[in-house]
Amino acid sequence: xxxxxxxxxxxxxxxxxxxxxxxxxxxxxxxxxxxxxxxxxxxxxxxxxxxxxxxxxxxxxxxxxxxxxxxxxxxxxxxxxxxxxxxxxxxxxxxxxxxxxxxxxxxxxxxxxxxxxxxxxxxxxxxxxxxxxxxxxxxxxxxxxxxxxxxxxxxxxxxxxxxxxxxxxxxxxxxxxxxxxxxxxxxxxxxxxxxxxxxxxxxxxxxxxxxxxxxxxxxxxxxxxxxxxxxxxxxxxxxxxxxxxxxxxxxxxxxxxxxxxxxxxxxxxxxxxxxxxxxxxxxxxxxxxxxxxxxxxxxxxxxxxxxxxxxxxxxxxxxxxxxxxxxxxxxxxxxxxxxxxxxxxxxxxxxxxxxxxxxxxx
Numbered sequence: 299x300x301x302x303x304x305x306x307x308x309x310x311x312x313x314x315x316x317x318x319x320x321x322x323x324x325x326x327x328x329x330x331x332x333x334x335x336x337x338x339x340x341x342x343x344x345x346x347x348x349x350x351x352x353x354x355x356x357x358x359x360x361x362x363x364x365x366x367x368x369x370x371x372x373x374x375x376x377x378x379x380x381x382x383x384x385x386x387x388x389x390x391x392x393x394x395x396x397x398x399x400x401x402x403x404x405x406x407x408x409x410x411x412x413x414x415x416x417x418x419x420x421x422x423x424x425x426x427x428x429x430x431x432x433x434x435x436x437x438x439x440x441x442x443x444x445x446x447x448x449x450x451x452x453x454x455x456x457x458x459x460x461x462x463x464x465x466x467x468x469x470x471x472x473x474x475x476x477x478x479x480x481x482x483x484x485x486x487x488x489x490x491x492x493x494x495x496x497x498x499x500x501x502x503x504x505x506x507x508x509x510x511x512x513x514x515x516x517x518x519x520x521x522x523x524x525x526x527x528x529x530x531x532x533x534x535x536x537x538x539x540x541x542x543x544x545x546x547x548x549x550x551x552x553x554x555x556x557x558x559x560x561x562x563x564x565x566x567x568x569x570x571x572x573x574x575x576x577x578x579x580x581x582x583x584x585x586x587x588x589x590x591x592x593x594x595x596x597x598x599x600x601x602x603x604x605x606x607x608x609x610x611x612x613x614x615x616x617x618x619x620x621x622x623x624x625x626x627x628x629x630x631x632x633x634x635x636x637x638x639x640x641x642x643x644x645x646x647x648x649x650x651x652x653x654x655x656x657x658x659x660x
Contacts, residue, residue: 323374326354326616330364330381331477332543333410333561334598337632338381338620344631345619351612354379361477368601369394378606378613382599383410383477383561388660401604404658405617406648407626409638411562411587412482412594413574414469420554423455423463424576427593431490432458433467434536436529445496450531463555470539470546471530471559481596482559483528486577489593491527500526547572562587562595563636587638598637604655621649 328338335358346353359367361382368380369390386404394402414430416423425433432438433455437447455462472479492498504519530536539546539558546558547568557575562582565574574582578593586592600620607613619625626632628639640648 324611325352326379326610326612327374327377328354328356328379328381328600329359329367329377330357330379330600331361331383331598332358332472333383333478333563334381334407334600336563336567337407337598337635337637338600340631340635341616341620341625344625345612345616348619349612349615351615354612354616360473360475361480362475365390365601366393368603369397369399371397372399372603372605374606374610376603378603378610379616380601382601383596384480385597385599386601386658386660391658391660399603399605401655401657403602403604403652403655405600405602405621405652406640406644407598407600407620407637408632408640409587409595410598410636411582411592411638412478412486412559412596413562413565413582414486414557414559414577415550415565415572415574415582416557417550417554418571418573419551420465421463422573422575423557424579425462426493426578427486427490428493429458429462429490430577431487431493431527434469434487434530435491435527436531437526439494439497447526450533450535453535465555467535468537468553468556469535469559470537470549470556473538473540477596478559478561482594483530485594485596487530488524488527497523497526561636562638566636584636584638595638601658602655604657607655617652621645621652 328342335356338356342354342356345351361384364377364380365382365386368377370376386402391402433452435450438450440446440448441451452458452467454464454466456464471482492501500519500523504516504523507519508516539549543560543564546560550556550558551571565572565582580586580592582592587595602613602617624630626637626639626645628642630639633639
């Protein structure tokens with residue numbers, strides 16, 4: 299009997315602790331992408347001022363770092379929402395499931411372009427995706443024309459193309475935990491890598507092997523292709539500058555010959571000091587990103603923990619504010635901050651999924 303009472307006491311104590319934990323947080327906790335951070339912060343501030351709820355706490359941890367925190371478990375000690383400048387990976391969704399986070403709701407909020415830019419004090423550069431890969435790839439095709447790879451030999455931009463500036467190749471970019479880095483590797487580096495026929499053939503061979511039922515060969519070829527096209531040089535030409543885009547701008551102003559990688563929205567907000575490089579002859583502009591002309595653009599998301607809805611006050615109302623016409627519509631205040639809005643039809647679908655809190659399935 300005493301043992302039963304002791305067990306009951308432990309259970310009751312645990313429930314009381316849980317209730318106290320629930321009661322101890324009366325604000326929404328948001329982590330994740332540094333690119334989505336300014337948009338999320340604006341929505342949070344307006345939400346706090348216009349409702350009875352407290353202003354959500356928004357932290358910039360990077361997309362990968364935010365998803366890692368988000369997927370650690372259910373409970374107020376874990377984030378309610380994580381921002382991401384890329385889609386959640388199957389491995390991250392699996393991590394969530396392993397930790398009991400089974401109801402993950404995906405919210406597509408808009409689009410952003412990835413910019414390689416420099417100081418307004420320097421000349422504006424025009425570059426192709428292929429040239430960008432040749433500048434930043436860890437291994438690149440041998441300049442002798444053979445179908446072999448060599449450690450990147452290029453030290454200045456004009457060594458790649460005589461029409462490019464005679465600047466030393468020096469690019470400040472985000473770390474591997476950043477969604478901007480992931481998207482830049484996939485859209486810019488891989489996009490340029492595919493312009494080299496014999497490397498593109500490796501990807502085609504992988505797809506052909508998959509269709510022929512040779513899964514092992516397909517996987518090996520896919521890994522080989524990705525290793526070539528996504529690996530960034532580590533000899534000092536590419537410099538990881540952390541998740542702080544403001545720091546990149548400071549360094550670009552200090553060294554006008556250097557370039558930085560960041561989201562279009564950040565360029566838009568700092569156009570008085572930095573300029574975007576033209577890629578494939580297209581400016582990184584609102585209109586060019588919206589119509590798909592600018593080749594390096596990506597979707598922006600945030601993810602919501604369904605189990606926290608109704609527990610942490612204000613989550614449903616915060617979601618409603620984020621996807622409202624006044625926030626993310628064509629004339630919304632997030633567009634004024636540089637986010638490229640969804641089409642009306644796509645936003646209606648997103649809104650329906652959010653209102654029903656439909657969990658994602660990859």
